[in-house]
Amino acid sequence: MYKKxxxxxxxxxxxxxxxxxxxxxxxxxVDIRDAVGDSGHQESxxxxxxxxxxxxxxxxxxxxxxxxxxxxxxINPTESPNYSFDREISEFLDACAGTRIEQTIPAAxxxxxxxxxxxxxxxxxxxxxxxxxxxxxxEEIRADLFKSVFPETAxxxxxxxxxxxxxxxxxxxxxxYFLYQISYSNGGTTIxxxxxxxxxxxxxxxxxxxxxxxxxxxxxxxxxxxxxxxSICRQIVDSITDAGDYAADSIQAYGKSGRRPYLxxxxxxxxxxxxxxxxxxxxxxxxxxxxxxxxxxLFSVNETGLDQKxxxxxxxxxxxxxQAELLDFEGESHVTVTEITLxxxxxxxxxxxxxxxxxxxxxLGENEDERNxxxxxxxxIDAVTGxxxxxxRGNTL
Numbered sequence: 001m002y003k004k005x006x007x008x009x010x011x012x013x014x015x016x017x018x019x020x021x022x023x024x025x026x027x028x029x030v031d032i033r034d035a036v037g038d039s040g041h042q043e044s045x046x047x048x049x050x051x052x053x054x055x056x057x058x059x060x061x062x063x064x065x066x067x068x069x070x071x072x073x074x075i076n077p078t079e080s081p082n083y084s085f086d087r088e089i090s091e092f093l094d095a096c097a098g099t100r101i102e103q104t105i106p107a108a109x110x111x112x113x114x115x116x117x118x119x120x121x122x123x124x125x126x127x128x129x130x131x132x133x134x135x136x137x138x139e140e141i142r143a144d145l146f147k148s149v150f151p152e153t154a155x156x157x158x159x160x161x162x163x164x165x166x167x168x169x170x171x172x173x174x175x176x177y178f179l180y181q182i183s184y185s186n187g188g189t190t191i192x193x194x195x196x197x198x199x200x201x202x203x204x205x206x207x208x209x210x211x212x213x214x215x216x217x218x219x220x221x222x223x224x225x226x227x228x229x230x231s232i233c234r235q236i237v238d239s240i241t242d243a244g245d246y247a248a249d250s251i252q253a254y255g256k257s258g259r260r261p262y263l264x265x266x267x268x269x270x271x272x273x274x275x276x277x278x279x280x281x282x283x284x285x286x287x288x289x290x291x292x293x294x295x296x297x298l299f300s301v302n303e304t305g306l307d308q309k310x311x312x313x314x315x316x317x318x319x320x321x322x323q324a325e326l327l328d329f330e331g332e333s334h335v336t337v338t339e340i341t342l343x344x345x346x347x348x349x350x351x352x353x354x355x356x357x358x359x360x361x362x363x364l365g366e367n368e369d370e371r372n373x374x375x376x377x378x379x380x381i382d383a384v385t386g387x388x389x390x391x392x393r394g395n396t397l
Contacts, residue, residue: 108329126273191348252373274344276344358383
């Protein structure tokens, strides 16, 4: 379902110096650096990072113990004339895919992060870094949205110039109507000045809070199947974005204690085979009457390329351990991680740049249902800077 791109830029040379040549044959936990042997390369990804911290192997050596062989194969164009950067990336990802991490990390207030996870890099074709470019919500986008949701009555929408909103009546007698406006974030970290589409039915209160969310989407009481709901929402996504650039990232079910049942579908833009977690992804609320709400921002990207080495999954977990005192699990004695993926995330750098950058994401939850339930909670390590990312996104309105 994810769109894959095979474009490789010369700028990738800086971040991907080399990669592992072989997966470990053993089922035991193995550092991916141990799987490649010693190539003698002195400027590999295993060097000290920008903060001066040592890798695990270097720390071991500094304690007087023999360090295992730990460098990626040196690339010599004269010896390997057909060696290409796409192969370099592919080998690195192949090595990552063979990684399993088992570790318990003490966190704040006596809590623990329990990691028992395979690294999943399936479908990734390349890795880079991008500038996040704001996209204005135009009148054309507004009209396309109305037509896709209400193809037969979209032309009946009325514009309120004083309040700068559009309305479309569903049932005048009970004041059931849709309201459309361009909003801006008023809660949580977000992109300054980013425009957010808000198109919603003002009659129903769907109560979009955690205590109304079902533990499993299979318990949904919405009549439409998940595939049917996703197909309808996808048509809307395609009408207001470049077709094929987005994929459904999660579907959650709501409707406890007799409340109105509905589905929440989150669509994210895809780059290089990876979902981009932005601050305002496209979100749809879908019930037995169809679409009840559409929110989210649109954006474009300019590729800037990576100018630093990337962390391996094990190095990322090491960075997480260094910053674990910042993890607050809100009363839980422990939280479990059962999958680690490489994805893109939108961040604001220390110098104010808005970037789409790769990060190693630790998916919370003991099984697929729990991982889906907790999908909006973002725990990960920036694969370039090593900084902790621990926040909840999707609730900035």
